[in-house]
Amino acid sequence: MELYFLGTNAGIPSLQRNVTSSALRLLEERGTIWLFDCGEGTQHQILRSPLKLSKLEFIFITHLHGDHIFGLPGLLSSRGAQGATTPVTIFGPEGIQSFVETSLELSQSRVNYPLEIKEHRGGLLFEDETFKVEAARLEHRVDSYGYRVTEKDRPGSLDLERLESFGLKPGPLYGRLKRGESVEMQDGQMLHSSDVLMSPKKGRVVTILGDTRPCEQVVPLAADADLLVHEATFMNELEDTAHEYYHSTAGQAAKAASEANARQLLLTHFSSRYKDAEHLQPLLNQARDVFPNTRLAEDFALYPIHRRE
Template sequence: MDLIFLGTSAGVPTRRRNVSGLALRPRESGDWLLFDCGEATQHQVMKSPLSLFRLRRIFITHLHGDHVYGLFGLLASRGMLQAETSLEIYGPEGLARLLESVMELSQLHLPFPLEIIEVSGGDRLDFDGYRIETVPLSHSITCYGYVLIEAERPGRFEPKKARQLGVPEGPLFGRLQSGETIRLPDGRLVHSSDVLGQARPGRRVIVGGDNDRPGLFAPYGAVDLMIHEATYLQRDFDRLPRKFKHSTALQLGIAAEAMGVKRLVATHISARYDREENLAALLAEIRSHYRGDAAIAYDLMELTLP
């Protein structure tokens, strides 16, 4: 599973960071998913190995501009490229009205089927090989996090067991490995469960939107990867005259450690931290409580989840 961070800034872009966008591409398929689509996300896509022709689904966490204003240009460009494959866009209530109004007023006519699906908290969206669950978050407007959960994978093939059952090496090994039941020349049936180890759970990835309570993801426990905002250092947040509903690096580190998260990437970084020493301070604050593998995302950063 490959991930590309298309935009990692909070609120406004900086010279080094665009606003929110995250691409996720399962290795088994060339198609990819997009989580949030801030302004100029299509420009970031052009700087990456991604193709708009292979974009299959978009998931919007909430309707603040830095997470959604890039949709209109991306759809228009995908249309002008004459893409014909269907595209699905998921997001909170109001998403359909927003998109349909812009498309009507700008006379945007798309050559591909477009489906807009408005979701609610606690929804389960089932797809081929994985599902996505929506988690209501704590923000100034309706906002959802998305948890991607892969389907359970078969156990590892054990050649020794197959040989003991009289299965000759060759194509029959491959058929058993893919889950088939085979018949041997003497008429005996051998089931894949006879030669496969214990089933392996699929990977779990949390994609958090804007949220000042990262502990809301606690029911998902020790996920393989958590991507979540860390907009402020705690000391700076404490001095703000108006408290915006965003997480600090300290809050994120505490929550991730309590959940047992295996790998953590912080994003949605305030423009005030655009210098390297400030980013180091954010990471140090996370690590003051979180003992796992942690990183601060940067634009066009690529990450592979084995």
């Protein structure tokens, strides 16, 4: 599980950064990628990245401001033109279906693969045997949502030394024990999976927020997250400006990470006034004063999400 950033700027693109989009790479877990927001130029960013549109499974839209959705029509139509046939599902606020369908219809764009659009107002959006995705509304000028992706715990690895001590050789019985079943050995005794399975592998939690002012919904969404992605449009000195425009400062993002007991904080959605890494360094310092394990998201940067021991 890795998070790859395709754009980290707020509002409009700059020479240094594109507008908002990030991809959760689940190649080992599902063989797919999940996209979060799709600002203008996202498909161009993907062309310069190791990502493949054919692997796209879900798109999660936080809100309907242009710097988060203007790249959708082009990306969807290009995916079809490249020959992708697997389904794509878009999750987003009310209005996302009208935007996508109208854009594709008026431009006479063809999508030759199953495309489903699910509008929501938060809550549980998706769940299967491996992952769960929940959403909650934040505080912005329009309905804006944060997403919490929870990977479910996985069974521990087989203890090969203990298996050998029971006289078992690799084969079908290994698979049954791995699945939690009990098996009968040659001497008639029952061997239970709990006897030979090591500790379960703890699932990871990633929380990716849309644009927001500080609000009470952030902490539950980010509680004990292994990675929190939080906007930090402004430095602390512009807290009044951030409040007026429904955004957050670096210090406010760090406070949220601390209160949520997150493991790592990634800041993104930077105002264009902070032109490069040098201008962003004070913003990073302000966040680290509150939450030391903070990093700045960068376009074309990959951030692994490590499993807890």
